[in-house]
Each structure stands twice: as C-alpha cells, then as structure tokens.
Amino acid sequence: MIDGLQRLGQLTLGWLNRLGRATLFLLRLLGAVATLGRRPGLVIKQLYSVGVLSLPIIAMSGLFVGMVLGLQGYANLVDFGATSSLGTVVALSLVRELGPVLAALLYAARAGSAVTAEIGLMKATEQLAAMQMMAVDPFARVFAPRFVAGFIAMPLLAGIFTAIGILGGYFVAVKQLGVDSGAFWSQMQAAVGLVDDVINGVVIKSVAFGWVANWIAVFEGYDAIPTSEGISLATTRTVVNTALVVLALDFVLTAIFFGV
Amino acid sequence: MSATAFASPSDPPAESLLVTVRGLSFHRGDRIIFQSVDLDIPRGKVTAIMGPSGAGKTTLLRLIGGQIRPDAGRIEVDGACVHELGRKELYQLRKRMSMLFQSGALFTDLTVFENVAFPLREHTRLPEHLIRTLVLMKLEAVGLRGARDLMPSELSGGMARRAALARAIALDPMMILYDEPFSGQDPITMGVLIKLIRTLNDALGLTSIIVSHDVKETASIADYIYLISEGLVVDHGPPNALEGSNSAWVEQFLHALPDGPMCFHYPAPAYAEDLALREEPSCD
Numbered sequence: 336m337i338d339g340l341q342r343l344g345q346l347t348l349g350w351l352n353r354l355g356r357a358t359l360f361l362l363r364l365l366g367a368v369a370t371l372g373r374r375p376g377l378v379i380k381q382l383y384s385v386g387v388l389s390l391p392i393i394a395m396s397g398l399f400v401g402m403v404l405g406l407q408g409y410a411n412l413v414d415f416g417a418t419s420s421l422g423t424v425v426a427l428s429l430v431r432e433l434g435p436v437l438a439a440l441l442y443a444a445r446a447g448s449a450v451t452a453e454i455g456l457m458k459a460t461e462q463l464a465a466m467q468m469m470a471v472d473p474f475a476r477v478f479a480p481r482f483v484a485g486f487i488a489m490p491l492l493a494g495i496f497t498a499i500g501i502l503g504g505y506f507v508a509v510k511q512l513g514v515d516s517g518a519f520w521s522q523m524q525a526a527v528g529l530v531d532d533v534i535n536g537v538v539i540k541s542v543a544f545g546w547v548a549n550w551i552a553v554f555e556g557y558d559a560i561p562t563s564e565g566i567s568l569a570t571t572r573t574v575v576n577t578a579l580v581v582l583a584l585d586f587v588l589t590a591i592f593f594g595v
Numbered sequence: 596m597s598a599t600a601f602a603s604p605s606d607p608p609a610e611s612l613l614v615t616v617r618g619l620s621f622h623r624g625d626r627i628i629f630q631s632v633d634l635d636i637p638r639g640k641v642t643a644i645m646g647p648s649g650a651g652k653t654t655l656l657r658l659i660g661g662q663i664r665p666d667a668g669r670i671e672v673d674g675a676c677v678h679e680l681g682r683k684e685l686y687q688l689r690k691r692m693s694m695l696f697q698s699g700a701l702f703t704d705l706t707v708f709e710n711v712a713f714p715l716r717e718h719t720r721l722p723e724h725l726i727r728t729l730v731l732m733k734l735e736a737v738g739l740r741g742a743r744d745l746m747p748s749e750l751s752g753g754m755a756r757r758a759a760l761a762r763a764i765a766l767d768p769m770m771i772l773y774d775e776p777f778s779g780q781d782p783i784t785m786g787v788l789i790k791l792i793r794t795l796n797d798a799l800g801l802t803s804i805i806v807s808h809d810v811k812e813t814a815s816i817a818d819y820i821y822l823i824s825e826g827l828v829v830d831h832g833p834p835n836a837l838e839g840s841n842s843a844w845v846e847q848f849l850h851a852l853p854d855g856p857m858c859f860h861y862p863a864p865a866y867a868e869d870l871a872l873r874e875e876p877s878c879d
Contacts, residue, residue, distance in 0.1 A: 465700035465759075468660055468693065469714045470686040476717075 357554045364482055364553065367474035377480035378487075385446040385481070386488030390495070392445050393438060397496035400437060401503025404428055408504070409512050418514050422523035425504030430527060431536040431593065434497030436585050439544035441496075442489055443577035447552035450481050451573040454556025455566035478557065482549045489545025490538060497537050535592040543584055548577045613638045613770055613802045614659060619668035621651070621658065628654050630826040631668070636770075641796050641803040643817035645810065646824050647848070647857060652806040653697070655823070656772045659804070660694055661685050673769065690718055693763035694772040699755040701747040707734070707758045708743040714765045733761040737791060753784030757791070764795060770802040771795075777809045785809075789816055810849055822848060824857065 371378055408424040454477065457463050463473045501523075508514040527533065552573050559569035614636035621629045628651040636642045644652050657663050658670055661677040670677045675688055701710050711730045715721060721729070734740040737757040747755060756776060763771050773792065777785050793816040796803045807813040814820065814834040821831045822845060830837060830845045837845060847855025863869065 460703070461696045461698050461700040462702055464662065465694070465696055465702075467662065468689055469717065469762075470689040471714075471717050472682075472686070 353558075356558065357550070360554050360557060361550055363474055364478055364550075367472065367479040368483055370475045371479055371483060377476070378484050381480045381484035382488060385442075385450065385485045386491065389442060389445050389488065389492055392441055393492045393496050394499050396437060396441055397434075397499035398503040400433055400496075401425060401429065401500030401505075402507045404433075404500070405504035405507030405512070409508060409514070418508070418512075419518035420522055420526075421504070421508045421514050422501075422519035422521075423526040425508070426501055426523045426527050427532060429497045429500040429504075429537075430532050432585070432589070434500060434537045435493045435540035435544055436581060438493035438496040438541065439489065439548055439581045440578055442485075442492060442545075443548050443552070443574050443581070446485065446488070447548050447573045447577055448570045450485065450549070450552040451556040451559070451570050452566060454478070454481075454553065455559035455561070455569050458557070458559060459561035459566060478553050482553050485549035485552065486542075486545045489548060490541040493537050493541035493544075531592075539592070540585065540588050543588060544581050547580050547584060551577050551580065611638050612636065613673055614804070615669075615671045616659075617669045619658065619670065620666045621654065621663075622666055627826045629665075629668075632823070632826070632828055634821050634828060634831070636802060636804055637819070638802050639796075639800060640818040641793065641805065641816055643805045643807060643813045643820045645807055645813060645820060645822050645848070646829075647808060650823050651826065652808075652823065653774050656694065656774055656804065656806050660689070660692065660772060690766060691768055692770045692772065693766070693768040695756070695759055695763050695774060695776055697775040697778060699747070699752075699759040701750075701755055701759055701762070703747050705747075706743065707739060707745050707747070707750070707761075710747070710758060711762045711765055714762065718766060729765070730761075733765055734758075736764070736795065737761045738787070751784075753780050753787070756780070756784075756788060760788075760791065760795075764799065764801075767799065768801065770804070773803060773805040773807075775807055776805060777807060777812050785812055792816060810851070814849075824848075 404425045405421065408421045409418055412418045412421055412424070454463075457473075457477065463477065466473050466476060505516075505519060509516045509519055555569040555573045555576075559565050612635045614634075616632060616634045619629050619632040620627075634644075644655060646652055654663070658665055659672065659677065661680065664678045672688060672692065675684070677685070677688070680688065701707075702713065705713065708730055711733050712726050715726050715729060719726075731740055731743070734743055737760050739754060739757055739761060742750065742754060742758070747758070750758060776788055776792065780788065789812055792803060792805065795801060805813055805817065814837075817834055819832070820834055820837055822829045822837070824844065829848075830840055830842055832840075837849065840846065840849075844856045846852065847857055853859070
C-alpha cells in the first residue's frame with residue numbers, strides 16, 4: 336500500500352517536472368518565433384515538409400471518412416425517409432468533430448512523429464551541439480520554424496480533410512445512392528452556420544490541436560534521450576500523447592462551444 | 596593532485612594564455628569527473644589533453660565551450676569567464692571558437708558546400724559569390740573541393756571529419772577544440788588529419804586543443820600535453836619531457852602497458868565470489 340502510494344507520488348512528481356520543463360521550453364520557443372520574421376524561408380521549407388507532404392494521407396483519409404459517413408447516414412436516415420438531410424449529417428459531423436480531430440491524429444502520426452525523430456537524431460548525432468558551438472541558437476534555427484510551420488499547416492490540413500470528406504459523402508449519397516443533389520447541398524447550406532459550426536468547429540479546434548500537437552512533437556525531440564531506444568520512445572510518446580491531449584481537448588472545446 | 600603549467604616566473608605571461616582553468620570541479624551524480632583541476636592553454640600552440648577513456652576529456656572541452664557549467668572553479672577564455680556569460684555574450688565568444696566533434700556532426704540535410712557555408716550565412720552578410728569563394732578556399736585547405744556537392748551520407752569517416760574541419764575554420768576562429776579527431780580513422784587518413792591540424796594551426800595562427808587517447812599521433816604535433824585521469828591532472832609538459840617522466844602512471848599510459856597503477860577492470864566484487872566458487876560451509 337505504502338509502496339503503491341510512493342510509486343504514485345513519484346509518477347506524479349515526474350509528470351509535473353516534465354510539464355514544467357515543457358512549459359519553459361515553450362516560453363523559450365515563443366521567444367525564438369519572433370526572430371522568424373527575418374527568415375521566412377526557414378518556415379516555408381518546413382511547411383513543405385509537414386504540410387505538403389501530409390496532403391496525400393489527409394486527402395485519402397478525408398475521402399474515405401466522408402464516404403463512410405455517407406453510407407452510414409443513408410442506412411439510418413432511409414428508414415425515416417429523411418435522406419435529404421444526409422448533407423447536413425455529413426457536413427456537421429466533419430466540420431464539428433471528425434475533420435479537426437482526425438486530421439490532428441493523422442498529422443501527429445505522419446508529421447509530428449517525423450519532427451520528433453528528426454530533432455532527436457540531430458541531438459544524438461551532435462548536430463544541435465555543433466549548432467550551439469557555432470553560436471547558432473537551435474531554438475531559432477530548428478525548433479521555431481518547425482513549430483510555426485506545423486501550427487500554420489494544421490488548420491489548412493483540417494480544412495482540406497473536411498472539404499474532401501464532404502465531397503466523399505456527396506459522391507456516395509448523390510452519385511451512388513441516388514439522394515437528390517439539390518437537397519444534399521441546400522439542407523447543408525441551411526443547417527451549417529459559419530460561426531457556430533465552421534469557426535467554432537474546424538477552425539478553432541484545429542488551431543488548438545495544431546498548437547499542442549506541434550508543441551509536443553518539438554519538445555519530445557528536444558527532450559529525447561540521444562540513443563536509438565530514446566528516440567524510438569520519444570517518437571511513440573509524440574503520437575500517444577498528442578492523441579490523448581487532442582481527444583481530451585476536443586471534449587473541453589465541444590463542451591464550451593456545443594454544450595447544452 | 597592539481598597542476599598548473601606556465602606558472603613559474605620563466606613561463607609566458609598571462610596575456611599569452613588563451614584559456615585558463617582554475618580549481619575546476621565537476622561531477623555527474625555521485626561520480627567525480629574533475630576535482631580542483633588547474634590548467635593553462637597558451638595562444639598559438641597545439642595543446643593536447645590526453646587520458647584513458649572516461650577520464651573526462653570531452654567533458655573538459657564542453658566546459659571550455661560553455662556547453663556545461665562547472666560545479667566549482669573558473670574557466671576563462673580570452674579573458675572572459677565562460678560560465679558567467681549570458682547567452683548573447685557566450686554566443687559572441689563562440690563565434691571566435693570552433694569545435695570539431697568526434698562524429699563530425701555535419702548537418703545531414705545539407706551538402707558539404709552548404710555545411711561549410713552554414714556559419715558564414717548565419718553570421719555574415721557576405722554576397723553569395725564571396726561565400727562561394729571562401730567555402731571553396733576552406734574546402735581546398737582540407738582537400739575536399741571536389742566533394743562540395745556530396746551529401747554527408749556519401750562521405751567516408753575521414754572525409755566527414757575533414758569537411759567538419761573546413762566548417763570549423765570557416766569563420767577564421769581564434770581557437771579550435773578537437774574532440775578525438777583521430778578515433779576510428781585508417782592510418783592514411785590519420786596521417787592527413789595530423790598534418791592538417793598542425794598546418795592549419797600554424798598557417799592561420801590558431802590555438803588548438805586536442806582531446807585524444809591516441810598517444811603517438813597526438814604527441815607528434817602537440818606543443819604541450821596534459822595527462823588527466825580520475826578527475827586530476829596526473830602530469831603535464833612538452834611531449835619529450837613526459838617521455839622521460841618517472842611517474843608509473845605516465846609510463847603505463849604513454850607506452851600502453853597492460854600492468855601498472857591504472858586498473859583494466861571496473862571495480863567489482865571478488866571474481867570467485869561472483870562466480871559462486873566459494874566452498875559452501877559443510878553441515879557435518
């Protein structure tokens with residue numbers, strides 16, 4: 336019993352210690368972000384790496400998720416003769432929840448893990464130390480560009496995921512199952528509000544998820560133990576922690592914006 | 596035991612010293628790495644810091660470079676106390692010193708040319724044609740002008756070390772710290788590196804600190820040698836003076852003798868006890 340409590344205490348202290356270090360890291364990171372205005376090229380290069388290269392997985396996943404929503408929605412609504420509402424069901428599901436959440440999870444798996452592994456390897460191969468010895472701050476040269484690029488890319492990827500998902504739903508509902516095209520779009524247009532659903536849903540959520548996903552990815556790389564096992568663990572932690580934080584944050588944001 | 600070279604009246608004055616270390620103590624956990632160590636690095640010379648693996652040689656370079664802070668003592672580089680400087684001042688000082696890492700530490704996403712150009716692009720506003728000229732000059736000095744477009748993954752270990760050396764001299768530093776520059780190199784590459792370090796030191800008026808346990812190679816180019824072990828400076832002096840040292844430790848280290856005061860084995864319980872070979876007490 337005492338041992339169990341002791342262990343719990345140690346785990347809690349360890350967790351708090353790590354959170355403290357991550358917060359200090361974030362503060363220094365934000366200080367370095369201010370220097371990026373002079374060197375936009377660093378951010379653009381990373382935008383390609385974390386944003387453009389993530390497009391295929393985001394687009395494909397969005398398409399399939401939208402198609403599944405179309406099929407499932409149709410199967411349920413057809414019993415009530417309400418298939419004309421299918422556009423609303425698909426759009427609200429994607430705009431409010433699935434778009435930002437799934438895009439963030441996919442982003443963490445594809446780009447977040449890559450950022451962690453890259454920074455961890457730079458640490459293990461003394462590239463970060465070499466940079467410091469050349470009087471170049473890795474926060475300004477390595478961490479901040481990746482953080483900012485990811486922060487910009489995340490809402491764009493979530494928007495693309497959502498748009499392609501709606502097109503996937505349209506393809507299944509209208510082209511395959513014969514739902515009326517006019518009803519699909521007009522019901523969606525009437526039910527989905529710009530501020531209530533789009534801004535509060537995909538925009539604010541993806542901005543918040545982009546912040547935490549990139550903070551976690553960059554910090555885990557910086558904090559990785561510079562060994563093969565250490566980098567492997569850090570990469571895993573990035574994906575797992577981002578998934579957990581994104582899902583928990585999604586609940587909080589949903590309660591704030593859409594709670595009764 | 597601590598030691599201070601150039602401390603006698605006949606030795607060079609303080610201004611001819613680039614690095615001075617006084618009363619340096621440093622530990623990791625319970626392990627003492629340095630215990631009240633004093634040493635001096637004269638300007639314009641090649642000073643070697645030698646000792647067995649795990650003696651803290653690389654740690655000493657990192658302390659001099661300000662990457663880590665000592666627990667006690669004072670490290671001055673060109674009159675500035677390294678561990679008392681703020682980040683900006685430390686970075687200003689580092690623009691005048693370079694470090695050649697054991698692994699080379701080349702940026703793997705940049706070509707050899709871009710690696711050498713990196714410090715120039717970061718710290719100067721030179722036009723591109725001038726950067727190109729400077730980079731090619733540095734690469735020519737290390738014999739890699741023809742390898743400018745290769746990626747670090749396409750270089751051999753020796754070539755990577757030379758490319759890193761070209762990057763280290765890109766800003767014409769006052770001092771270069773070499774961390775095990777010869778380890779893992781074939782004899783030819785080692786010979787090239789030895790000659791290169793000495794030539795660059797003399798031609799560019801640098802101060803070089805070489806950390807190594809390659810006795811013969813390092814002694815061949817060093818002006819002065821510090822031998823460190825178990826947190827202390829065991830002996831110091833010019834290479835020929837150390838050759839004649841009466842110290843059993845120095846004798847063992849310099850001539851790679853298997854027997855001597857330095858233990859091969861890490862501290863452990865008795866071998867027989869570990870293997871459970873001790874006779875069990877009889878019940879009779």
